[in-house]
Amino acid sequence: MKMGLRWFGEGYDTVSLEKIRQVPGVSGVITTLYGAMPGEDWEKEKVLALKRSAENAGLEILGIESVNIHDDIKIGLPTRDQYIENYISTIRTLSECGIHLICYNFMPVFDWTRTDLAKPRHDGSTVLAYDQRVIDQMDPDNLFASMEARSQGHVLPGWEPERLANLKEPFEKYKDVDEEKLWANLKYFLEAIMPACEKYGVKMAIHPDDPGWSVFGLPRIITSGENLRRMVDMVPSPCNGVTLCTGSLGTNPNADLPGIIHLLKGKIFFAHVRNMEHTAPGQFEESAHLSSDGSFDMFAIVKALYDTGFDGVMRPDHGRMIWGEQAMPGYGLYDRALGSQYLLGLWEAITKLSHC
Numbered sequence: 001m002k003m004g005l006r007w008f009g010e011g012y013d014t015v016s017l018e019k020i021r022q023v024p025g026v027s028g029v030i031t032t033l034y035g036a037m038p039g040e041d042w043e044k045e046k047v048l049a050l051k052r053s054a055e056n057a058g059l060e061i062l063g064i065e066s067v068n069i070h071d072d073i074k075i076g077l078p079t080r081d082q083y084i085e086n087y088i089s090t091i092r093t094l095s096e097c098g099i100h101l102i103c104y105n106f107m108p109v110f111d112w113t114r115t116d117l118a119k120p121r122h123d124g125s126t127v128l129a130y131d132q133r134v135i136d137q138m139d140p141d142n143l144f145a146s147m148e149a150r151s152q153g154h155v156l157p158g159w160e161p162e163r164l165a166n167l168k169e170p171f172e173k174y175k176d177v178d179e180e181k182l183w184a185n186l187k188y189f190l191e192a193i194m195p196a197c198e199k200y201g202v203k204m205a206i207h208p209d210d211p212g213w214s215v216f217g218l219p220r221i222i223t224s225g226e227n228l229r230r231m232v233d234m235v236p237s238p239c240n241g242v243t244l245c246t247g248s249l250g251t252n253p254n255a256d257l258p259g260i261i262h263l264l265k266g267k268i269f270f271a272h273v274r275n276m277e278h279t280a281p282g283q284f285e286e287s288a289h290l291s292s293d294g295s296f297d298m299f300a301i302v303k304a305l306y307d308t309g310f311d312g313v314m315r316p317d318h319g320r321m322i323w324g325e326q327a328m329p330g331y332g333l334y335d336r337a338l339g340s341q342y343l344l345g346l347w348e349a350i351t352k353l354s355h356c
């Protein structure tokens, strides 16, 4: 297992690589070409420059999060084939640069969704939160405006203003796409790219939808352990796997997270491990990583990863904003550093106890 921290790149992240380097046990970053739009064929020079900055700071690039997928692929438009070609070319480029893990999602239009980016917690920190009642009273344009207004000048990951400026068009394009169509389009995409992934040794780790249900009537399919299992079985390949994101799958209060980890044994290439608190049906807020601060049993989660032989990349996920830090919502340094130490501590204890 390798522990990393997400880093958005020079000019996009308030957290420097030099600071990440000082977090014990963190050997690398999960990063991206932040300005790249979905569908772009990534330039090798830009990837090499990214790699150089990480390496100059004594860190490895452990994976890319995300190489985003163009909506035409998700909708199944004839133009998808060109975007798939670009994706394959990006897979080759990343492999040539020594990067072998890609995290992506298959959510229509919106990436992860929250209704509050700075909700005060009992301890004086602020966190990301979600309330379905707010979504139910909002039109999608307002959601984008409110996310943007509350992000303190940061472009949130997956929320590019260029793409989301005019939401009428994407909503119109998705009107005939139901869940089964979205499954078929995901299968088409995976079947097209898997030969290249196998050739170049690049693992694809799909990220679950967050929250794990339909938002604004758009279909969402990567919403549960069963559906992740369906996804990996639909296109069998050693390169077709998942990002186990506890916070996304755990938006369903009934999700059995250790059970999901066992169900996906051998197929978890990347793990986003964080805690959250369910406050009411359809409402949750993020918490510190510690089990007692939220609704999840973090020991049971890390133990399930250990017991199933997880040997991929792990990262703490969204952190609270603490100690006056100003940073991308969910992605300050301090609380994620605390989270990484807690996860490493659990991992060390579980490893040593299993050898007693």
Ligand code: DNO
Binding pocket: 065, 066, 103, 104, 105, 111, 112, 157, 158, 207, 318, 330
């Ligand atoms: C949010 C993240 C997501 C995730 C993408 C993966 O903080 O978990 O934006 O990176 O869904 O493509």
